[in-house]
Amino acid sequence: EVQLVQSGAGVKKPGESLRIYCKASGYSFTSYWVAWVRQRPGKGLEWMGVVYPGDSDTRYSPSFQGQVTMSVDKSVKTVHLQWSSLKASDTAMYYCARVLTGTLDASDVWGQGTMVIVSS
Amino acid sequence: DIQMTQSPSTLSASVGDRVTITCRASQSINDWLAWYQQKPGKAPKLLISKASSLQRGVPSRFSGSGSGTEFTLTISSLQPDDFATYYCQQYKSHSVTFGQGTKVDLK
Numbered sequence: 656e657v658q659l660v661q662s663g664a665g666v667k668k669p670g671e672s673l674r675i676y677c678k679a680s681g682y683s684f685t686s687y688w689v690a691w692v693r694q695r696p697g698k699g700l701e702w703m704g705v706v707y708p709g710d711s712d713t714r715y716s717p718s719f720q721g722q723v724t725m726s727v728d729k730s731v732k733t734v735h736l737q738w739s740s741l742k743a744s745d746t747a748m749y750y751c752a753r754v755l756t757g758t759l760d761a762s763d764v765w766g767q768g769t770m771v772i773v774s775s
Numbered sequence: 776d777i778q779m780t781q782s783p784s785t786l787s788a789s790v791g792d793r794v795t796i797t798c799r800a801s802q803s804i805n806d807w808l809a810w811y812q813q814k815p816g817k818a819p820k821l822l823i824s825k826a827s828s829l830q831r832g833v834p835s836r837f838s839g840s841g842s843g844t845e846f847t848l849t850i851s852s853l854q855p856d857d858f859a860t861y862y863c864q865q866y867k868s869h870s871v872t873f874g875q876g877t878k879v880d881l882k
Contacts (some may be wrong), residue, residue, distance in 0.1 A: 688798035690871075692819075700811075700819065700862055702871040716776075716870055750818055761868045763830065765818035 657681040657768035659674040659751050666772045667741050677751030677767045684732040685709040688754040691736050695747045706734055741773045777801050777865050781874035787882040794850040796877045798863035806842045807867040814859045
């Protein structure tokens with residue numbers, strides 16, 4: 656079964672760092688781009704960018720460039736999303752999702768989401 | 776960025792109704808458009824890609840049409856499982872963007 660399983664919820668203070676993960680199984684991990692999507696409480700979906708596990712290439716949305724870092728650990732078929740200094744406005748659900756083909760396509764498989772809460 | 780505007784924002788309907796949701800792009804996106812269904816507390820589910828290509832396993836009561844700047848998602852006969860929020864997504868540009876969502880609720 657093709658699956659993306661994400662790390663559990665995290666509660667952090669402003670200024671702290673955080674790394675969440677998305678672990679793939681059931682398909683050729685290095686052949687598909689993986690997207691990250693943010694959803695703030697009660698709001699819509701925002702595309703953050705994509706990472707290619709084959710060579711760790713990344714493409715960020717201008718809105719998220721410099722705010723987060725996407726990375727890959729091929730040895731454990733996992734992609735990561737990282738913040739160096741969290742803000743309260745980073746409070747959201749974060750989804751990873753496999754991109755159908757190439758860098759630009761719909762996403763057919765989604766993780767269950769990781770809730771990140773940033774509060775003092 | 777390409778702006779995606781969905782209408783209506785909320786749609787109240789009954790089981791068995793034919794439901795149509797519209798998505799407009801601020802510039803032509805050819806047919807690089809997807810539709811997703813999201814239920815509370817769940818991840819989005821891909822229904823349609825490339826404007827009209829139904830994903831495997833998605834009921835045939837869902838259909839998509841359009842190209843360029845105007846697109847529609849139609850549910851031919853609304854079922855109880857279809858009450859949810861629906862999002863369109865353009866993936867023509869590297870700044871992928873979603874519509875703001877259309878919530879389908881019970882009339």
